[in-house]
Amino acid sequence: MKLMSLVAAAAISLPMTASAHFLLHHTDEVLIDRPGDVPMGLIFWHPMENGHAMDMEKPEEFFMIHNGEKTDLMDRVAPAIFKGKENEAAAFTASVPVKRSGDYVVVTKPAPYYEESEDIYIQQITKSVLNRNTLPTDWDQPVGLPTEILPLNKPYNVIVGSTFSGVVLSEGKPVAGAEIEIEYMAAEPDLAAFATTESTVQPMAGGSIVAITDANGVFTFGIPAAGHWGFAALGSGPVTEHNGKELSQDAVLWIHATELK
Template identity: 60%
Template sequence: MTNFLTKVVVASSLLLSTAAQAHFQLVFTPQVIFERTSDVPLKLLFWHPFENGHVMDMVTPQSFYAVHKGKKIDLMNSLKPMRFKGSSNEGDGFDASIKLKRNGDYILVVEPTPYFEGSEDMFIQQITKSYLNKGGVPSGWEEPVGLVAEIIPLNKPTNVIAGSTFTGRVLSEGKPVAGAEIEVEYLAATPDMDTNSPTSTTATPPAGGTIVALSDANGYFTFGIPKAGFWGFAALGVGPATEYEGKALSQDAVIWIKAHDID
């Protein structure tokens, strides 16, 4: 009970601090569906993407890899430090890459080193998944990858249809989390892969602060997708770790999906 209450307090504190802006770990590439063998460039950023806002400094992640048909592909050697120029500041991030050889789903996973949020005197660790597909062949996008905190998609994350819904399930150490508070974020300005800066902003955050959903008794949540583009979901404080280097830690589960319009 004590550990559960600690998680609730940490998550609630973080929600209050991000009423106007939400921290979101990002593993980004503009194209997520590929027909042939491809060398895919990636960017790792810790950002406020809906507002095209403040960029936080990343340090080298604890791990960065892809999962393809149950096999882990280590991507740490592909990381190259870079500076991302946001609309209001610059921050440290990483360029990276992955080679897609075989057909199927590639689940990109970054387990970042916790970030210290000085204004709240606490650490944030957003364990993040993004998805790529080669050849149109499904091969495990709906499967957990064994993270201490993760969101399992119930809709194929590379081709959600704008105007439909997305459903996910929040897990902590493999078990569903009831009543998880999930922040919802839109990538309003996508990163330019060449200039390390945002493209033009295509959306404005709605009034009322951060969009939040709650998971049900079995860890499920559903959100209507109003617009094409990249959508992120962060289940706050659902991981088992609540402390890092003597400070409170919010260990979050993040997932990014791509929504498409139908012509």
């Protein structure tokens, strides 16, 4: 009972961001067969609703970790206009150089976004993982971000019908009672056209899917469908103010699930 009260209190103390804002790292594939540059879209969007897209400013950082080595990729980031179903918005195209076998942990630290309707800033520090030749190297290691979700299952090898777990970290320490907003990429962007596609599912009738981390900062979610799933730990970061206003510094992780055949 005491633990439940502590978790509830921690969750209440965290700032609430606008529903379903997600920074996307989208690639057509997460398992890479051949060496080369993998195109990626950086889009701030409502992917499960196939809804409104938000204007992005140039990211503060865009880099990858491979075999424990960090490589700055900001020279591979270019501005673009993403064509959503409801509107067009400033976004970015990028590419990730995948050459050797192993994991490529890709990170975007965006500039804070001002959400006028709530009079707060949102900064979604986002991770995704590409892999070449099924050799695991980096997926289970923290990057050292202000806040991040450390996966406890391979994020590119999740089976539909199984569960996915992660631990929320803030300055390297687990966050108990963190609210995790969970989003399905119902309309995967067409990177060539840099535009949305038709939705494959409808938004949940009950609103956003939410989980709460336990006393060890761990959450678990059952994966019901194949595709890309996003997890956002709301307000889990140490920075809480920007330009004199409240900042929700979120940790975002994207994973990919497939059917067992």
